[in-house]
Amino acid sequence: MMEKVFSHLIDQLMLLPGIGKKTAQRLGFYILKMETGAARKIGQAIIDVKEKILLCKSCSNIAERDLCSICANPGRDSQKILVVEEPNILYAIEKTGEYRGLYHVLHGTYSPVSDGRMPERTIQGLVERLKNGGITEVIIATSPNIDGEATALYLAHLIRPSGTKVTRIACGIPVGADLEYADEVTLAKSLGGRREM
Ligand SMILES: [Zn+2]
The missing domain is CATH 3.40.1360.10 (Dna Topoisomerase Vi A Subunit; Chain: A, domain 2)
Known part of the structure; x- marks a missing residue:
């Protein structure tokens, strides 16, 4: 039996495409060994794309402002x-x-x-x-x-x-x-x- 917190991470990683149980476990153990700061950066980067990325008002490409960098x-x-x-x-x-x-x-x-x-x-x-x-x-x-x-x-x-x-x-x-x-x-x-x- 895996620790609950750890198996929760594995379950979340497995939601990503192309990540099966084995890969998820390998990534999970890797994250476990990382510096807390580095792991926090990964977590924050995931939250940032969800909170800060919009769709370009003109072309619907991903953008950080009204227009994407190509339209602008x-x-x-x-x-x-x-x-x-x-x-x-x-x-x-x-x-x-x-x-x-x-x-x-x-x-x-x-x-x-x-x-x-x-x-x-x-x-x-x-x-x-x-x-x-x-x-x-x-x-x-x-x-x-x-x-x-x-x-x-x-x-x-x-x-x-x-x-x-x-x-x-x-x-x-x-x-x-x-x-x-x-x-x-x-x-x-x-x-x-x-x-x-
Ligand atoms: Zn655009």
Whole structure:
């Protein structure tokens, strides 16, 4: 039998994705051996992201102010919007250094086959941004799986009447894959080879 306080930590760590019981125990024992100050920093960092991180008022990327650091950067090409499912894909694309435009984060996909859910608030936000004008191209970089494709088609259908060019990132990403796991070179290539929808 494990001590209650310790097994509570293990249970909490196991709530994180990819952390099974063994890993949780290894981390738990590691935390136990850490300096109190260092452990406190980890705890505080977790609380800080929950209390201090907001969603950007324009693109829904994570932000510390009204606008995220990308939207607030005057050096970005404000005529292009690249649509991603989640912020981690935005950061993967930023790492390629191949894209200088703005983003729009959906926080989900339109899933007509599985449960019909739809990230309505962020899709509406995108429509509003297009209404404000000045956007010449919307690049859709949702994953090449069923939900990602359905989302791309739905958005293209929604955007096209506004006259804005809609493009989709090219293959190079295996069908059915999750963009989160694509490497930088593959992502850069699929961005370069995007095609009009
Ligand atoms: Zn933003």
